[in-house]
Ligand SMILES: O=C(O)c1ccc[n+]([C@@H]2O[C@H](COP(=O)([O-])O)[C@@H](O)[C@H]2O)c1
């Protein structure tokens with residue numbers, strides 16, 4: 001069995017018994033029932049993920065930033081030069097990016113993984129080379145990746161998740177770096193959710209009005225060039241999902257999808273970052289529908305396609321600050337909220353233990 005097939009086979013639904021126990025426990029704690037709102041849902045979900053009540057604290061947390069370049073950059077869909085992908089990888093390694101600052105703030109480690117940067121990236125502490133290609137092909141002209149490349153990138157993500165969990169991490173956070181990857185994200189979101197390019201395409205790093213209209217057109221051409229009909233196609237089943245991911249995704253999307261599958265197979269929660277992670281999670285859920293249960297939506301990005309992806313996955317974002325940076329920043333900011341939700345389950349007294357009168361029934 002391949003690593004991908006074995007990982008998919010190892011993904012079980014989140015545990016309903018632990019979730020029911022967590023709900024009951026929440027209701028015994030010294031607070032009005034439901035008063036922690038969405039945080040109660042997060043704690044219950046983490047119980048289901050670990051199949052344990054209370055679930056283990058989601059610590060330590062590990063961010064993996066998957067970096068890759070995109071052939072569709074040649075269509076003029078981003079105001080930034082492609083070299084910035086490699087330059088930002090060096091910046092992550094040197095500790096100078098926002099992701100480094102936020103990781104330090106929340107006590108998370110960072111691993112940077114080159115799965116497809118167009119330039120050679122020097123290996124170094126915290127930088128892993130799993131380069132599959134020097135960028136993808138132009139998805140507006142045909143498939144961005146071969147099926148083998150997509151499987152290799154998925155496998156890289158699965159392996160990185162596995163090694164971070166084996167190292168003792170109890171929460172994974174997705175990160176991405178790839179100039180032009182919001183175009184590929186929009187195309188994936190359209191094909192996996194059946195939405196029109198105009199409603200799933202955003203301004204990415206900040207395109208002007210003219211470039212934005214052109215970007216929507218490029219997404220439309222990509223969908224058609226790969227044999228999908230706009231606003232109709234919803235790939236069902238693992239083979240169709242893999243074909244769609246290879247046709248329209250980036251190497252980092254495929255690696256992040258694998259990272260999600262690897263976390264789910266290890267029964268460890270994975271906090272999703274922005275629109276790139278949302279697009280990758282759609283692919284992961286199409287490959288293994290139960291994988292969505294292991295995801296926590298860290299935040300809602302300013303990219304309109306992100307909300308579309310999260311709604312399709314049934315995930316509610318924890319933080320909504322109009323971030324549109326990527327590199328794991330929104331996922332990192334949500335980590336303390338996830339920890340706080342679980343800490344309540346461990347430390348808050350019950351009405352009985354604290355001698356607090358419960359509501360009269
Ligand atoms: O995470 C997001 O939702 C997000 C939204 C807009 C841009 N980004 C980041 O910006 C880069 C892609 O933007 P663009 O305009 O080049 O497609 C890539 O490195 C992403 O990490 C990320």
Ligand SMILES: Cc1cc2nc[nH]c2cc1C
Nearest residue numbers: 080084177205325326327
């Ligand atoms: C500077 C810069 C930093 C980023 N981090 C993630 N995507 C990015 C895109 C740009 C352009």
